Amino acid sequence: MGDEEEDQLDIGVYEGERDEAGQRSGYGKMIFSNGDIYEGMYLNGMRNGKGRYTWKKGGMYEGEYVNHKRQGFGIMHYPDNSTYQGIWFENWRHGKGIYTYPNGDTYEGDWQYGRRHGHGVYTVVSDGSVFEGEYRRGRRHGVMKWTTKHGLVYTGVFQNDQPLGRAKWEVQGKTIAQHGEYAQIDGEIEEEEANEEQPEEDVLDEVVEPEEEKPKKVLTKWKPDVELNNNFDELNTKPTWYLRAVEE
Numbered sequence: 001m002g003d004e005e006e007d008q009l010d011i012g013v014y015e016g017e018r019d020e021a022g023q024r025s026g027y028g029k030m031i032f033s034n035g036d037i038y039e040g041m042y043l044n045g046m047r048n049g050k051g052r053y054t055w056k057k058g059g060m061y062e063g064e065y066v067n068h069k070r071q072g073f074g075i076m077h078y079p080d081n082s083t084y085q086g087i088w089f090e091n092w093r094h095g096k097g098i099y100t101y102p103n104g105d106t107y108e109g110d111w112q113y114g115r116r117h118g119h120g121v122y123t124v125v126s127d128g129s130v131f132e133g134e135y136r137r138g139r140r141h142g143v144m145k146w147t148t149k150h151g152l153v154y155t156g157v158f159q160n161d162q163p164l165g166r167a168k169w170e171v172q173g174k175t176i177a178q179h180g181e182y183a184q185i186d187g188e189i190e191e192e193e194a195n196e197e198q199p200e201e202d203v204l205d206e207v208v209e210p211e212e213e214k215p216k217k218v219l220t221k222w223k224p225d226v227e228l229n230n231n232f233d234e235l236n237t238k239p240t241w242y243l244r245a246v247e248e
Contacts, residue, residue, distance in 0.1 A: 016042070040065070055079075063088065086111065109135065133158070147172065 016028020023045035024030075030038045040051020047053075047065040054060045063074020070076075070088040077083050086097020093099070093111040100106050109120020115138040116122075122131045122140075128149025134142025139161040146154040146163075156167020166181045 019044075112137075 012030060012032040012034075014024060014028055014030050016024060016030075017026030019025035024042040025044065026042060027040070028042050032038075035056030037054045037056075038047060038051060040047065040053075041049030043049065046068045048067060049065060050063065051065055052060065052062040058079030060077045061070060061074055063070065063076075064072030066072065069091045071090060072088060073086070074088050075083065075085045080102045082100060082102050084093055084097055084099045086093065086099075087095025089095065092114045094113055095111060096109070097111050098106060098108045099111075099116075104125035105123060106125075107116055107120055107122045109116065110118025112118065116135040117137055118135060119133070120135050122135075124130070130147045131140055131144055132147075133140065133144030136142065140158040141160060142158065144154075144156065144158045144163075151172040153170050153172050154163065154167060155170075156163055157165045159165070
């Protein structure tokens with residue numbers, strides 16, 4: 001459900017300021033025929049500047065607009081009780097922002113066209129895990145630091161939301177670490193549930209949070225090195241296969 005276009009006939013009732021040409025300009029309130037309400041600034045007949053848009057079906061956005069589109073800083077309250085607070089670009093979550101999911105999980109970091117993409121921190125409420133590192137198209141993909149509620153810290157590489165390759169586990173605050181690798185093992189592979197194409201903008205403009213594509217899974221197993229090692233420099237967190245993967 002996108003914002004109602006205001007340049008159509010019989011769209012509702014407008015109360016507010018207009019310019020000499022009769023266009024909505026300045027502060028105004030628009031009550032749409034579908035029950036949605038916008039209160040805020042207009043320029044040249046379009047939502048421009050700060051405003052608040054409330055959907056009758058649930059959901060509310062308060063923040064900046066450019067030519068009818070959410071752009072700049074804004075806060076979105078979704079009908080499922082999730083929220084996003086951060087930067088928008090042409091109705092997409094795009095830039096720095098914090099997303100709080102319905103279950104209480106949070107992601108704070110970079111967004112690109114509605115997905116987690118870049119550096120960020122994801123906190124899992126249910127088990128206290130914290131994932132800090134690189135994200136690609138909504139998934140953990142790249143160098144990642146994973147801290148559990150018990151103080152165990154994983155430093156290594158994730159690929160498509162899975163640890164894979166050289167890594168180390170250590171106890172938070174200790175100097176001894178266990179080096180090893182997550183290696184792929186033989187076994188059944190889950191079929192990919194959806195392709196990797198970017199969602200269309202009209203889908204991502206829905207008030208509900210879009211589901212992210214699920215990658216193909218592989219079976220992995222932690223294989224520790226024989227000896228404990230306290231030299232972090234011996235861990236290569238960017239093997240050649242990873243460098244190729246992020247450039248795809």
